[in-house]
């Protein structure tokens with residue numbers, strides 16, 4: 001049964017794969033056998049990640065790419081196809097984390113457009129760029145990384161929540177439109193998982209972890225097996241779905257979204 005999780009001979013593109021959850025997914029996919037293309041703006045982190053992959057005996061390319069620019073995205077996918085001859089899996093993981101929480105009346109057009117470009121349009125550009133290749137090979141898997149914020153509002157987080165909610169809908173439309181050609185799309189919705197990207201949340205992690213049913217947050221490595229599941233034949237008949245990994249935070253509508261009653265669990269259980 002475990003052979004269905006094998007990524008041997010597959011080629012996976014991971015955007016934002018040089019850091020945090022992206023790098024953790026790259027490591028897991030490479031361990032499962034995939035060759036990897038890592039794409040984000042800074043050459044340093046993606047080259048380091050690609051080197052790790054090569055040390056595992058897989059092939060890897062680091063391609064500096066700004067995913068808000070469709071020309072750069074198309075170039076990155078062309079480069080992947082030239083080097084590997086195909087693309088089996090696309091993970092749309094890059095996003096703008098840590099944008100300031102801004103009251104709606106202070107948000108500029110530019111801030112809105114950049115946030116939506118980084119958190120949603122980027123996934124559209126990358127999906128469009130791989131779609132023909134995947135359709136002509138008759139197989140492919142697109143994995144969009146949304147967030148608990150794709151399922152809940154966040155106080156003064158307009159572009160992150162709207163973009164991440166849009167990712168779930170983009171997934172469903174890709175699933176319906178490309179499914180007939182053998183290409184599936186699914187979403188991962190992480191809850192809070194401490195990374196460099198979440199450092200703006202500050203030093204209240206233990207207090208926040210008290211509020212999720214498991215009592216602790218996942219680590220980046222915990223997202224790896226989920227990426228392998230969705231990227232591999234193990235999930236062949238899943239299409240248009242989302243998987244949440246949040247220690248149970250959203251199960252009861254209680255999550256660190258910036259607006260939640262501050263009631264410790266022990267106190268709730270006494271009521």
Ligand SMILES: NC(=O)c1ccc[n+]([C@@H]2O[C@H](COP(=O)([O-])OP(=O)(O)OC[C@H]3O[C@@H](n4cnc5c(N)ncnc54)[C@H](OP(=O)(O)O)[C@@H]3O)[C@@H](O)[C@H]2O)c1
Nearest residue numbers: 016019020021040041042066067094095147192193195197
């Ligand atoms: N960690 C969490 O708690 C959490 C929770 C829910 C959802 N998520 C989602 O998980 C994903 C990864 O987040 P993370 O926590 O690992 O944060 P992170 O380390 O800050 O990762 C974000 C990545 O996106 C890349 N990126 C940003 N803008 C880009 C652009 N315009 N073009 C290309 N790449 C760009 C960054 O690389 P460069 O700066 O080099 O471009 C970086 O590697 C994101 O989609 C995030 O929304 C995370």
